[in-house]
Amino acid sequence: MNNKLFRHSIPDPAPMGCYSPKDVIFLLKSLNGLIKETDLKTREQRIQSGGHYSEMLPVEYEPTQEYLDLFHRTLAESSQKVAQAVGIVAEEILEKNSSKMVLVSLARAGTPIGILIKRYFQEKHNLNLPHYSISIIRGRGIDENALIYILQNHPEAKIQFIDGWTGKGAITMVLSQACRDFKAKYEYELDDDLAVLADPGHCVKTFGTREDFLIPSACLNSTVSGLVSRTVFRKDLIGDQDFHGARFYQELLPNEVSNLFVDTIAKEFQILNPKSRKGQELPDKREVTWQGLKSLTRIKEQYGINDINFIKPGIGETTRVLLRRLPDRVLVDSIGNPNLKHIMLLCEDKGVPIEEYPDLTYSCCGIVKQVS
Known part of the structure; x- marks a missing residue:
């Protein structure tokens, strides 16, 4: 192990979130x-x-209660489909890395997916792999202290990065750059392959599906992601030896569905056949084309949008726009798309207009309102 990685002494993390430490x-x-x-x-x-x-x-x-009811219905209806996608991406990861690896999910959308992949390996391969969740931030990079901590504690293992889904592929690009920066700084090479459950943007090689379908964990915020906020990096709050920061919403414990989500899907692993790759694309069809990003240029020009980052494609990213940004409108491939029920509910709740947009690469796109 490179000595540069041992120059920093990173203290052990304090407990965070409502998942079992056996999960993450x-x-x-x-x-x-x-x-x-x-x-x-x-x-x-x-x-x-x-x-x-x-x-x-x-x-x-x-x-609202109506929205929560929809989450529970969606979870019941899609648990088998999500489990199938978890099985596909987990088998891909194992084939590529062998069993000597550490699962590193990107907080926070990646965390429940990382837990599901960990549980799949326990159920199907009797493998108990370490799993950490760390911060990566567009424009700020990855948490290097977290990476150093993992490499100091697992010097022989390979890191596999995990996220929930891809949109434009912004985090994929941030991760690749972060790995290059890490190598330049510490002379240690990381594999920047990002494994995701769904890759509608065609941005990664390792995925469970490229269908832009509703992953129930995309419906909610912290209550389905371990009661952890999105991550924060501010120099007045984060010291040189600190990890990136987040809030733990203990006050939301009565509304927590994080464990229900992973438990419900993990039950399906018992009946999954790991050798069945139903619906999986052939290796020559798994190339990275950035097809999704290319299709957004037309939307940007058509709507006079200054910055392509104001367009948030795919079900997961559109949900985020509606939950934590100021949305201008939502474009959908079809008003009748059954995957978009929660999007329709959120738009109705917040008074956001919906437009049908033919030939959309994704199921939907959320457009952020330009306010400045």
Whole structure:
């Protein structure tokens, strides 16, 4: 192991979130009592005036009972499909890395998917792999202290990065750059392959499906992601030896469905055949084409959008726009798409217009309102 990785002594993390430490260890600094949420309008104005999204926390959306009922229905209806996609991506990971690896999910959308992959390996291969969840931030990079901590504790293992889904592929690009920077700084090469459950943007090689379908964990915020906020990086809050930060929403424990989500899908692993790759694309069809990103240029020009980052493609990213940004409108491939029921509910709740947009690569796209 390179000596440069041992120059820093990174302290052990404090417990965070509502998952069992047997499922995941969050490498995050608790910011409870150190940061307050910023209302959506103020936050949007600051972001669009040059502020960085990672310096503020959005107010957590409180779902209506109708919306929560929809989450539970969707989970019941899609658990087998999600489990199938988990099985496909897990087998891909194992084939590529062998069993000497550490699962590293990107907080927070990657965390429940990382837990499911870990549980799949336990159920189907009797493998108990370490799993950490760490922060990566567009424009700020990956948490290097978290990576150093993992490599110091698992010097012989290979790191496999995991996320929930791809949109434009922004985080894929951030991860690749972060791995290059890490090699230049520490002379240690990381594999920048990002394994995801769904890759509608055609941005990665390792995925469970490229269908833009509703992953139930995309419906909600912290209550389905271990009660952890999105990650924060502010130099007045994060010291040189600290992990990136997050809030633990202990006050939301009565509304927590994080464990219900992973437990419900993990039950399906018992009846999955790991050798059955139903619906999986052939190796020559798994190339990275960035097809999704290319299709957004037309939308950008048609709607006179200044910045392509104001277009959030795919079900997961559109949900995020509706939950924590100021949405202008939502484009959908079809008003009757059964995967979009929660999108329709959120649009109705927030008064956001919906437009049908033929030949959309994704099921939907959320457009952020330009306020500055």
